[in-house]
Amino acid sequence: MNINERLLVSFDWLWFLALLSLSAIGLLAIWSTTEGTNLNSYFGRQLAYVCFAVVVFLVVVYFDYHVYCDFINIIYATSLALLGLVLLIGRSIHSNKSWIKMGGFVFQPSEVVKIVAILALAKYYSEIERDHLELGELLTGGLIVGVPMGLVMLQGDLGTAMTFVPIYAAMSFLAGLKRKHVLITAAALLVASPVGWLMLKDHQKGRIQTVFNPESDPKNLGYQTIQSEIAIGSGQFLGKGFKRGSQGQLGFLPARHTDFVFAVWSEERGFVGSVGLLALLLFVALRMLRTARDAKDRLGGMIVVGVLALFIFHVTINVGMVIGLLPIAGIPLPFVSAGGSSLLACYIAMGLCMSVRMRRYVN
Amino acid sequence: VTLQPEANRQLGQQRLKWLCAFIAVVFAILSVRLWQLQIVEGAEFAVRAEQNRVRAIPLVAPRGTITDRHGAPLVENRGSFNVLLYREYVQDMAETSRFLVERLGVSPEDLQDLLRRNRSAGLYQPIVIKQDVGIEDISIVEVHKRDHPEIQLGPVPRRAYRYGGLAAHVLGYVGEISEQEIARGTFPEARAGDLVGKFGVERVYNAVLTGKDGGRQMLVDSRGREMGLLAEEEAVVGGELRLTLDLELQKTAEAQLAGKVGALAALDPRTGEILAMVSAPTFDPNRFSTRISAADWESLAGDPNKPLQNRAIQNSYSPGSIFKVVMAEAGLEDGMIGSDTHVYCNGAGVFYNHTFRCAQHKGHGYVDLRTAIARSCNIFFYDLGRRLGIERIAAHAQSLGLGRRTGVDLPNERAGLMPSPEWKQRARGDRWYPGETISVSIGQGAVSVTPLQILRAVGAIAVGGKLTTPHLLLRAENARSAPSWPVANLKVNASSTHRIRDGMWGGVNEWGTGHNAQIPGLDICGKTGTVQVMSAERRRIARGAEFEDHSWFVGFAPRDNPEIAVVAFVEHGGKGGVAAAPMAREVFRTHFGDRRAPAMLSQLTPPATPR
Numbered sequence: 020m021n022i023n024e025r026l027l028v029s030f031d032w033l034w035f036l037a038l039l040s041l042s043a044i045g046l047l048a049i050w051s052t053t054e055g056t057n058l059n060s061y062f063g064r065q066l067a068y069v070c071f072a073v074v075v076f077l078v079v080v081y082f083d084y085h086v087y088c089d090f091i092n093i094i095y096a097t098s099l100a101l102l103g104l105v106l107l108i109g110r111s112i113h114s115n116k117s118w119i120k121m122g123g124f125v126f127q128p129s130e131v132v133k134i135v136a137i138l139a140l141a142k143y144y145s146e147i148e149r150d151h152l153e154l155g156e157l158l159t160g161g162l163i164v165g166v167p168m169g170l171v172m173l174q175g176d177l178g179t180a181m182t183f184v185p186i187y188a189a190m191s192f193l194a195g196l197k198r199k200h201v202l203i204t205a206a207a208l209l210v211a212s213p214v215g216w217l218m219l220k221d222h223q224k225g226r227i228q229t230v231f232n233p234e235s236d237p238k239n240l241g242y243q244t245i246q247s248e249i250a251i252g253s254g255q256f257l258g259k260g261f262k263r264g265s266q267g268q269l270g271f272l273p274a275r276h277t278d279f280v281f282a283v284w285s286e287e288r289g290f291v292g293s294v295g296l297l298a299l300l301l302f303v304a305l306r307m308l309r310t311a312r313d314a315k316d317r318l319g320g321m322i323v324v325g326v327l328a329l330f331i332f333h334v335t336i337n338v339g340m341v342i343g344l345l346p347i348a349g350i351p352l353p354f355v356s357a358g359g360s361s362l363l364a365c366y367i368a369m370g371l372c373m374s375v376r377m378r379r380y381v382n
Numbered sequence: 383v384t385l386q387p388e389a390n391r392q393l394g395q396q397r398l399k400w401l402c403a404f405i406a407v408v409f410a411i412l413s414v415r416l417w418q419l420q421i422v423e424g425a426e427f428a429v430r431a432e433q434n435r436v437r438a439i440p441l442v443a444p445r446g447t448i449t450d451r452h453g454a455p456l457v458e459n460r461g462s463f464n465v466l467l468y469r470e471y472v473q474d475m476a477e478t479s480r481f482l483v484e485r486l487g488v489s490p491e492d493l494q495d496l497l498r499r500n501r502s503a504g505l506y507q508p509i510v511i512k513q514d515v516g517i518e519d520i521s522i523v524e525v526h527k528r529d530h531p532e533i534q535l536g537p538v539p540r541r542a543y544r545y546g547g548l549a550a551h552v553l554g555y556v557g558e559i560s561e562q563e564i565a566r567g568t569f570p571e572a573r574a575g576d577l578v579g580k581f582g583v584e585r586v587y588n589a590v591l592t593g594k595d596g597g598r599q600m601l602v603d604s605r606g607r608e609m610g611l612l613a614e615e616e617a618v619v620g621g622e623l624r625l626t627l628d629l630e631l632q633k634t635a636e637a638q639l640a641g642k643v644g645a646l647a648a649l650d651p652r653t654g655e656i657l658a659m660v661s662a663p664t665f666d667p668n669r670f671s672t673r674i675s676a677a678d679w680e681s682l683a684g685d686p687n688k689p690l691q692n693r694a695i696q697n698s699y700s701p702g703s704i705f706k707v708v709m710a711e712a713g714l715e716d717g718m719i720g721s722d723t724h725v726y727c728n729g730a731g732v733f734y735n736h737t738f739r740c741a742q743h744k745g746h747g748y749v750d751l752r753t754a755i756a757r758s759c760n761i762f763f764y765d766l767g768r769r770l771g772i773e774r775i776a777a778h779a780q781s782l783g784l785g786r787r788t789g790v791d792l793p794n795e796r797a798g799l800m801p802s803p804e805w806k807q808r809a810r811g812d813r814w815y816p817g818e819t820i821s822v823s824i825g826q827g828a829v830s831v832t833p834l835q836i837l838r839a840v841g842a843i844a845v846g847g848k849l850t851t852p853h854l855l856l857r858a859e860n861a862r863s864a865p866s867w868p869v870a871n872l873k874v875n876a877s878s879t880h881r882i883r884d885g886m887w888g889g890v891n892e893w894g895t896g897h898n899a900q901i902p903g904l905d906i907c908g909k910t911g912t913v914q915v916m917s918a919e920r921r922r923i924a925r926g927a928e929f930e931d932h933s934w935f936v937g938f939a940p941r942d943n944p945e946i947a948v949v950a951f952v953e954h955g956g957k958g959g960v961a962a963a964p965m966a967r968e969v970f971r972t973h974f975g976d977r978r979a980p981a982m983l984s985q986l987t988p989p990a991t992p993r
Binding site: 150189192195248249251252253254255256265270285290293300304308311314317321331344 | 405412609
């Protein structure tokens with residue numbers, strides 16, 4: 020299949036521009052807080068990641084999304100093998116054994132595995148002829164997502180593992196999840212949550228507890244939340260200006276270029292900037308919703324819904340954590356946070372959605 | 383929205399709308415929270431961000447210097463460093479403790495104790511770990527500035543008493559304001575943690591001496607490392623205090639009392655300016671400049687010789703024979719002693735059926751006032767006391783300032799006691815016995831005076847009846863108002879004071895009891911006193927220094943136009959003429975120094991007494 024004139028016209032430039040803007044905001048925030056410090060290599064690297072990811076994005080867009088799904092069995096199997104490999108030889112960063120070194124790069128396969136899971140589940144659900152899911156199909160879908168999720172969990176990266184849940188939930192919902200099954204699942208979750216609480220490690224429990232009372236232990240768990248709230252709040256309406264955010268500049272903000280990049284932006288750009296950033300994220304979400312609606316087949320729609328679920332989950336968890344509504348979890352803000360693997364995964368996923376959008380017309 | 387031709391192959395539109403609604407709710411919640419943080423509570427967070435990045439370092443203002451009357455510094459300040467711990471920047475308390483214990487030699491128990499005592503204080507408030515550290519500690523802290531930003535050096539000016547224990551009771555010492563002082567509002571402008579004067583002029587003139595603290599605002603990063611200076615307000619040094627003390631005279635006075643227990647004071651009887659004031663034993667106020675250790679405090683406060691007490695004003699003693707000067711003034715003013723009043727002394731006299739003895743057991747023979755003062759004859763004054771009666775003795779003594787505070791500018795002055803029948807009725811619930819009057823007549827019995835009181839009284843007689851307020855302040859820089867020192871002009875005849883001075887001159891210069899105070903070429907007048915601490919009978923069997931008599935000497939010079947009065951007192955020193963008089967002599971010698979003009983030698987004749 021070639022890109023013809025019609026496809027080029029169908030390329031959503033505004034959407035693409037929104038993605039580039041998000042990356043630009045990320046770059047600005049990273050530049051602001053790392054330039055002149057021992058982290059000053061981050062900006063250059065992030066810029067390189069963005070360029071590389073955009074190229075990958077365009078490559079992904081070039082191909083019809085059906086092509087990926089045709090090879091999904093091989094890709095899926097390879098991914099699982101890769102995850103297994105990580106478990107064997109992976110490098111530990113922040114106690115998570117989820118990184119793998121390839122050449123000069125460390126890489127987090129779990130980021131890409133999420134997309135593979137979306138594609139696999141989309142293919143499986145789209146081949147069901149009915150408008151609703153039988154229990155067997157729901158469980159099979161669960162297995163498709165659950166196996167890679169389990170492997171990621173084994174690496175100790177609970178945050179990333181959790182992202183498989185909204186993918187599975189949203190796609191099953193759109194595939195025609197029965198109300199009965201929703202209720203059963205909800206009940207099961209309710210029963211399982213105390214068990215799940217017991218299974219959590221102490222530091223994870225602490226993170227959850229401090230959300231409700233961050234001042235209880237300001238020097239430890241609550242510290243990050245408090246500092247982040249101070250950063251955002253002190254930005255007030257218009258912000259303190261570029262490189263003027265004392266919280267970010269003087270290191271009061273933890274992980275300021277990665278997980279807390281939203282706080283850096285909000286401190287320096289104020290309410291105008293933070294809501295503007297939210298609006299940009301919302302715009303991307305709405306574009307995906309529209310693409311899901313207009314997709315020419317269930318496969319395309321399913322892929323977009325999976326990516327949308329992943330995107331919304333990341334935005335909610337990250338921003339929710341930074342503004343003190345949710346526990347601290349190592350979830351980056353899509354397109355904005357520093358980090359190559361996450362950025363690449365975002366652009367690949369969004370490339371798939373764009374591919375669906377460009378081929379929405381039935382011909 | 384138009385339905386697509388192959389609708390069945392598409393996703394359920396209804397469920398997409400649910401998804402859309404969900405997303406809308408999520409973004410709405412996030413936006414509302416941002417509005418709350420940045421708009422509603424924004425100003426509050428802005429303040430917290432400011433506090434986060436700024437560390438206020440107090441710059442303690444040095445206290446004003448204290449000098450003697452000629453401007454010679456007695457108390458100054460020296461720079462010093464405290465090691466401070468900022469708990470808010472501690473990354474790992476175990477590591478910080480290890481550093482403090484191993485590198486800075488802090489004992490683990492002390493550290494635990496300090497941390498426990500400061501537990502309720504704000505984390506941002508530094509704890510003083512070590513005071514007045516040496517160069518080794520300073521360099522250790524400086525070298526580890528980056529890896530231990532929680533440990534800092536705090537510059538603190540410290541009080542330096544240049545001559546150690548010299549005039550310690552006058553100068554006093556400083557210390558951290560106590561909880562009681564805060565509660566009572568003793569120092570209205572001081573806050574907790576401030577250094578205030580605790581004793582001596584440091585306390586009385588605390589307001590003058592206290593400077594205005596400044597501060598430095600440092601930009602700090604999240605670990606407390608200093609990134610730059612934001613603002614600085616210089617500390618303003620406190621006002622200088624110029625005292626009436628004369629350093630050379632003080633040194634001489636100190637030397638006289640070395641190794642003894644007692645007091646020595648000198649003042650200018652014309653003005654009340656105190657030229658020297660010594661209380662022995664003394665203490666080194668420099669020991670209070672750093673946080674005094676419990677053991678140090680115990681050794682000072684628990685010393686039976688009470689080195690922290692200023693014996694010149696805080697303790698009162700029986701005046702003994704020096705009270706005879708007061709008696710003479712009362713007798714002369716009330717017309718009880720005429721120009722030819724004589725008493726025959728045979729060594730003892732019977733008054734109110736009791737035998738009272740004279741110090742001279744053989745007796746003085748016929749004595750007039752001049753001889754009675756010079757030789758210290760008891761019988762003369764027993765007789766005078768009997769004729770005067772206690773009321774008149776008390777009235778005259780009180781008008782000369784005995785039994786009440788002199789008003790000297792030092793804290794905790796004692797009033798002493800001048801007994802009277804009303805006092806006895808009030809305090810003891812008993813009537814006054816006439817025999818007590820006889821005892822009081824020679825300064826025994828219930829009468830008790832502070833050395834400064836008797837010095838002031840004798841000084842008043844020396845200058846013809848001008849009772850001054852003894853004081854130490856000559857000049858205070860930035861003082862709100864000039865100090866005023868009340869002077870009472872007593873109704874005393876010039877001839878009366880002249881006759882007393884004449885007797886005292888004889889006491890020193892004509893082989894009287896005070897001859898040890900004699901300096902050729904100087905017209906020194908003086909009166910000795912020897913106070914029995916127990917009855918003569920019991921004294922004969924008791925052995926040991928604590929049973930020795932107290933020794934007094936009070937005098938002034940020159941006889942005409944006196945410019946200095948001196949009192950010397952030695953606890954258990956023995957005879958006043960032996961123990962106390964030579965001490966006063968040395969003070970006179972230093973005071974007059976080269977001014978002991980040969981011309982004065984020609985005046986070495988008894989002055990003409992008006993008859």
